[in-house]
Amino acid sequence: MHVAALAAAWGDEELMHFLDALKKNGARIASSNGEVKRLVASGEVAFGLTDTDDADEAQKDHAPVDTVYPDQDGLGTLVMPSSVVRIRRGPHPEAAKKLVDALLSADTEKQMASSGAHMPLRAGVPVPEGVRRVDEIRAMPVDFAKVADAMDRLQPRLKQWVGL
Numbered sequence: 698m699h700v701a702a703l704a705a706a707w708g709d710e711e712l713m714h715f716l717d718a719l720k721k722n723g724a725r726i727a728s729s730n731g732e733v734k735r736l737v738a739s740g741e742v743a744f745g746l747t748d749t750d751d752a753d754e755a756q757k758d759h760a761p762v763d764t765v766y767p768d769q770d771g772l773g774t775l776v777m778p779s780s781v782v783r784i785r786r787g788p789h790p791e792a793a794k795k796l797v798d799a800l801l802s803a804d805t806e807k808q809m810a811s812s813g814a815h816m817p818l819r820a821g822v823p824v825p826e827g828v829r830r831v832d833e834i835r836a837m838p839v840d841f842a843k844v845a846d847a848m849d850r851l852q853p854r855l856k857q858w859v860g861l
Contacts, residue, residue, distance in 0.1 A: 698845065702775050705843035705852055718750055726859050737762055746766075748777075749828070753814030756827065761825060764814075764827065766834045773835035778818055779809070 704712040705801060723740060727733045733745035734752070738760035752764040766774040781800045783793045802821050809815035810824045817830050824830060 698777060698848065699775050700855065701844045701847035702837060702839055704847040705840060706772060706837065709847075709851065709854075713854065713858070720858070734760075749816060750813040750844060753827070766829070768837070769835045773837035775839065776816065776831055776834075776836045779815065 700712065700716070703715070725736070727736060727745065730747040730751045733747040734755050736742045737745045737747075738755045738758070744765075745776070749764060752762060755762045756764070758772075768774060779799050783790070783797055787793055803817075803819055806815075806817040806819055806822045807824075810817050810822065810828050814825075814828050816828065816834075817824060820830065820832055822830065
C-alpha cells in the first residue's frame with residue numbers, strides 16, 4: 698500500500714526510479730511487518746518500514762529501536778486508518794450499528810493507542826508515551842481511489858522488480 702501511495706503521489710516512473718535506487722543501495726524486501734521488526738530489532742538491518750504496532754512490540758521487548766515518522770519536511774508519513782463497515786441489509790442491523798459506534802468511540806481509540814500504538818485520529822484522545830496523534834505529524838495526503846488503482850496497475854512491475 699505504501700508503494701501504491703507513493704505512485705499516486707509521484708507517478709509511476711518516479712516511483713520506479715526510487716525503487717531502483719533502493720535496490721542498487723542493497724535494500725531488502727521482508728515477507729511481513731513482523732519480519733521487518735525482527736530484522737531491525739536484531740540489528741541485521743539499520744531500519745525498516747512497518748506499522749506502529751510492530752515498532753511498539755519491539756520497544757516493549759526492549760529492542761534498541763525508535764519509531765520515526767518519515768518525510769516530516771516533505772510529503773509526509775503515510776497514515777493508514779483502521780476502518781469498519783456495516784453490511785447493507787445484514788441480518789442484525791441494530792447490533793451492527795452498536796458495534797460500529799463502539800469501534801469508532803474515543804474509548805476504543807484510547808485502547809488501541811495503549812495496546813498497539815495505533816495513532817488516534819480524534820483530537821484529545823489520551824495516548825501513552827511514544828504514541829503520537831495524527832494531528833502531531835505531517836500526514837501524507839492520500840487519494841485512496843488512486844492508491845487502489847495504483848495497487849492493481851503496479852502489480853506486474855513490482856513482481857518483476859522483486860524478481861518473481
